[in-house]
Amino acid sequence: MSETPDTVVVVGAGPVGLAAAAHLTERGIGFVLLEAGEHPAAAVRQWGHVRLFSPWRFNIDAAAARLLTGAGWIRPDDGELPTGAQLAADYLQPLADLPAIKPHIRYGARVTAVTRLGLDRVRTAGRETTPFLVRLADGTDVLATAVIDASGTWDLPNVLGSSGIPAHGETAAAAAIEPALPDVLGRDRDRFAGRRTLVVGAGHSAANTLLALADLAGQEPGTTVTWAIRATDPTRAYGGGEADALPARGAIGTRLRAHVDHGTITLLTGFGVQRLSPAGTSIEVSDGHRTVTADRIVSATGFRPDHTMVSELRLDLDPIMSSTRRLAPLIDPNEHTCGTVPPHGVDELTHPEPGYYAIGAKSYGRAPTFLLATGYEQARSVTAALTGDWPAARTVQLNLPETGVCTSNPTITDDTTPGSCCS
Numbered sequence: 001m002s003e004t005p006d007t008v009v010v011v012g013a014g015p016v017g018l019a020a021a022a023h024l025t026e027r028g029i030g031f032v033l034l035e036a037g038e039h040p041a042a043a044v045r046q047w048g049h050v051r052l053f054s055p056w057r058f059n060i061d062a063a064a065a066r067l068l069t070g071a072g073w074i075r076p077d078d079g080e081l082p083t084g085a086q087l088a089a090d091y092l093q094p095l096a097d098l099p100a101i102k103p104h105i106r107y108g109a110r111v112t113a114v115t116r117l118g119l120d121r122v123r124t125a126g127r128e129t130t131p132f133l134v135r136l137a138d139g140t141d142v143l144a145t146a147v148i149d150a151s152g153t154w155d156l157p158n159v160l161g162s163s164g165i166p167a168h169g170e171t172a173a174a175a176a177i178e179p180a181l182p183d184v185l186g187r188d189r190d191r192f193a194g195r196r197t198l199v200v201g202a203g204h205s206a207a208n209t210l211l212a213l214a215d216l217a218g219q220e221p222g223t224t225v226t227w228a229i230r231a232t233d234p235t236r237a238y239g240g241g242e243a244d245a246l247p248a249r250g251a252i253g254t255r256l257r258a259h260v261d262h263g264t265i266t267l268l269t270g271f272g273v274q275r276l277s278p279a280g281t282s283i284e285v286s287d288g289h290r291t292v293t294a295d296r297i298v299s300a301t302g303f304r305p306d307h308t309m310v311s312e313l314r315l316d317l318d319p320i321m322s323s324t325r326r327l328a329p330l331i332d333p334n335e336h337t338c339g340t341v342p343p344h345g346v347d348e349l350t351h352p353e354p355g356y357y358a359i360g361a362k363s364y365g366r367a368p369t370f371l372l373a374t375g376y377e378q379a380r381s382v383t384a385a386l387t388g389d390w391p392a393a394r395t396v397q398l399n400l401p402e403t404g405v406c407t408s409n410p411t412i413t414d415d416t417t418p419g420s421c422c423s
């Protein structure tokens, strides 16, 4: 065992876990931040080549900015759209390296389970006063008074199979399947150059990859690009073009449509992946009626929260979204884009298990409407509640402009394409 039970455990040193660390520091609460990767922002670095769709002003937590500024940090230009790599290098790494935070972070510390010391999920007596037990992959146990789970969803991509379970042959074909957002024009170029790639998915991760592949096809003979979506009409994936409320999103859709119109990208609509079969060194992908032969398949079908590590805690999960039930209607992608999610805090994030809060991308479950700015407000509200400062916890201060959060007169300093989760 390590840590005294007056410690808050934060899981994940992504942007939201680090924001929680900043708020805990300001409030003088002891904490330990457990990060599976060897650096802060391990997930963000994996999509470091993608440009965010929201400018710096919405990507920096207020408490983090105060601590950083006090240490002489130069704030990036509020209007610029950073890449994931810039978000990590220019903000998250300096934040994690602050003397007030660095000693409390453990890297290479993957949490495998969170429970109550000596109590399983069924035992009620003494539950509220019993410390949390946080188990790491190396077998170490850490005790905590509260757990803030900011472990994101990046590690659990959706499957290709259109029924929500792996398609027949999907597991066996794993070597040919890429998770979302490979760095097609950079690090991962060799895997795509001169090869046939099938991209599955209709969101902006798919769009970003498709545009990069279309560029590659212009540079490398033999590179072909096929795009499969379940919908029978691609209009929603294209966004609103020049009339789109989010200019960067509109620009992506317009470029995508042009590539489809010109035949650089072959679009298959109404295509739900049912089966993958090996065909020599390639893979045949079928929807039961049609078959596409590809060398590489990019699975851009979204992400899921992993609740297995907290399965001994008492959670009240929405049956559709896998967020808390109270949060679900506020983030429902059928009703909201990221810019229209209403502000929310500790009350919407509370589970029946007192002292456990999932915040950040994980808190949204399967909803793709998460924004850093809402995650930072979650961190502020939850840490205020942990000190008993309920007036501050319940005064939800977030005020996002409905459209400007995704691009607000942004300054783009090169020609990379902004990514987007606003779908």
Ligand SMILES: Cc1cc2nc3c(=O)[nH]c(=O)nc-3n(C[C@H](O)[C@H](O)[C@H](O)COP(=O)(O)OP(=O)(O)OC[C@H]3O[C@@H](n4cnc5c(N)ncnc54)[C@H](O)[C@@H]3O)c2cc1C
Residues within 6 Å of the ligand: 011, 012, 013, 014, 015, 016, 017, 034, 035, 036, 037, 040, 041, 042, 043, 044, 047, 050, 051, 052, 053, 054, 109, 110, 111, 112, 150, 151, 152, 153, 154, 155, 181, 309, 359, 360, 361, 362, 370, 371, 372, 373, 375, 419, 420, 421
């Ligand atoms: C390509 C892309 C572009 C985006 N662009 C924007 C944008 O422009 N604006 C915006 O507001 N949002 C954007 N988002 C959405 C969202 O803000 C990001 O996904 C953000 O990284 C979520 O932050 P997080 O801290 O919740 O989770 P993450 O960044 O995923 O961080 C989670 C951390 O937890 C660690 N971890 C995971 N499991 C464990 C474990 N079991 N034990 C210990 N550590 C663990 C991971 O290694 C990681 O470091 C974008 C997302 C993507 C994918």
